[in-house]
Structure formats: C-alpha cells, structure tokens
Amino acid sequence: MSANPSLTVEDGPVTLLRLERPDVHNALNSDLLGELDTAVARTAASGTARAIVITGSGDRAFSAGADLGELTGLDASEAHARLTRGQQVLNRIATCPLPVIAAVNGTALGGGFELVLAATFPVLAQNAKLGLPEAGLGLIPGYGGTQRLVRSVGPQVATHAMLTGTRLTADRAYELGLTPVPPVAADEVVTTALETARDLTTRGPAAIQSILSAVRSSADAPTETGLRLESALAALATGSPEAAEGIAAFREKRTPVFGDAAQPREET
Numbered sequence: 001m002s003a004n005p006s007l008t009v010e011d012g013p014v015t016l017l018r019l020e021r022p023d024v025h026n027a028l029n030s031d032l033l034g035e036l037d038t039a040v041a042r043t044a045a046s047g048t049a050r051a052i053v054i055t056g057s058g059d060r061a062f063s064a065g066a067d068l069g070e071l072t073g074l075d076a077s078e079a080h081a082r083l084t085r086g087q088q089v090l091n092r093i094a095t096c097p098l099p100v101i102a103a104v105n106g107t108a109l110g111g112g113f114e115l116v117l118a119a120t121f122p123v124l125a126q127n128a129k130l131g132l133p134e135a136g137l138g139l140i141p142g143y144g145g146t147q148r149l150v151r152s153v154g155p156q157v158a159t160h161a162m163l164t165g166t167r168l169t170a171d172r173a174y175e176l177g178l179t180p181v182p183p184v185a186a187d188e189v190v191t192t193a194l195e196t197a198r199d200l201t202t203r204g205p206a207a208i209q210s211i212l213s214a215v216r217s218s219a220d221a222p223t224e225t226g227l228r229l230e231s232a233l234a235a236l237a238t239g240s241p242e243a244a245e246g247i248a249a250f251r252e253k254r255t256p257v258f259g260d261a262a263q264p265r266e267e268t
C-alpha cells in the first residue's frame, strides 16, 4: 500500500471505494488504477461483500479522466501497453460478480465517464456532467467508451458525444437511460448509492450474480445464445437452496435469510 493511497476502501457487505486525488479532480493515474484493480478483485473474492460503490472525493468531480501528465512522452507501443492495462482495470469492474454502483458526485470526463460506464449502473448528482472530450485533445476514448457508450445510448447519440465532446447533464443522462434513477442532490448521491446497494444485499446473491452474467452476455452474443445462457442460469437458480429459501420465506411471510455472497464463478 503506498504511503499516500489514491484510493480509500471502507470494507463491508457494501464496500465503498473512494477516489482520493481531489487536487487533480480525481484524475486516474497508474497508481490509482492499480489500487482500484486490487480493491475490486479483493472485494469480489471476499465472500462477504455483496456490492461495491465507487465515488470521488470532493464535491466537484467524480473523475476528470486519465491523468494527462501520464499521457505525454509515450510512444505508441508504451501507450498501447498502458491502455490495455487500463482497459483491464475497467473490464474487471464491468465483469465483477458483484453489483458495482458509481456514485457520480460531479464531473466525470474521459476515463472518468468510462469508469461510470463500466459500473453496473450509476447514481448521478444533479450537478454531474458526463463527457468524452478526448477528441479535443487529439485522443480518443481508450478505456471502453467507444464500445460501452454506444451500447448504452445507441450509435448516433454516442458518436455525437465523442465527436463533439458534449457534456451530458445529469437530467439528460437520465433521459438517455444512462442511469435508472432520477439525479439526486450532490450531498445525497453517496447515501443514495449506498442505500440502493444495501437493498441489493437483501436479494439472493447467486441470483444477482446470474442476472449480471446473463445481461453482460447479451451485450455481445446473438439473442439465441443469450437465451440459452439465461435458461441454463435460470434452471440453476430454480434448483438452488437460495430459491428454496426465497420461496419458503414468501410462503411463510417472512424475510428470506440468504447465505454469504455467492462464491464468484470464474467468468467463462
């Protein structure tokens, strides 16, 4: 652990990860991305955590994206190696067996918005602005934005956002379906995200993990393939002790008691 961590971790059934580089609007440098990767991997494998919330420190920015100080002086091969590493970090979030909620406490630009897009879904502060300004810097989104934004809002809106660097307001992001919940006051975004995450911890952990897996497979697979995966996962769930407890609790008019977090299956 570095002397000055760029990330703080509050462990628990809902683990809170906070980006801690407020002086540079929580820009994502190598150290922070490395700490984020380690924290998400450790939390996912803990067997006790059931959800993750990621937020930024300060009240101005969730994250201003990749640390531009690390982008100078890179030759193409070094940049490619680092981009691949950075993509791997966000892919770990995007494929996490636990729900990952981004509590977007302010501006999320470039890699910061890409981090939001890698999460399961965000809760947005009313003052949040989301954008991919890379083209204005002669760059392009390199942490999955060209793929995930298109899948979230469609090619026309996504392409316009990337070509123009438009900053989407929180209300516009809600209109576009980038967040399932209406934007909240800035001082309520973390609380709201934590409450949402805590609600998810009352539901079958294996069922949550299977839904995440089935939905993620739908992003790229033909419908027929996705339906086959869904039926296999649904059959597993139906025959599971978790479903037995959930249905019994319903019949007995009591709150179900599910076991520990589902042991993460190796992603196929």
Ligand SMILES: CCCCCCCCCCCCC[C@H](O)CC(=O)SCCNC(=O)CCNC(=O)[C@H](O)C(C)(C)COP(=O)(O)OP(=O)(O)OC[C@H]1O[C@@H](n2cnc3c(N)ncnc32)[C@H](O)[C@@H]1OP(=O)(O)O
Pocket: 023, 024, 025, 027, 028, 029, 030, 031, 033, 034, 061, 064, 065, 066, 067, 068, 069, 070, 071, 079, 082, 083, 085, 086, 089, 107, 109, 110, 111, 112, 114, 133, 134, 137, 139, 140, 141, 142, 143, 145
């Ligand atoms: C383990 C994996 C390792 C991977 C590392 C490999 C790197 C190579 C690959 C990179 C791939 C990246 C892919 C990504 O898609 C690309 C990007 O994200 S590019 C960056 C996109 N973001 C931006 O363009 C936003 C830039 N910032 C701003 O527009 C503004 O700062 C703001 C956020 C609108 C806020 O404006 P203000 O309120 O006016 O504040 P300041 O501008 O004065 O900023 C205050 C202070 O913060 C510094 N800062 C802000 N943003 C960044 C940043 N992105 N990187 C570094 N520093 C930043 C700013 O310079 C000021 O510093 P000061 O002048 O006070 O020293």
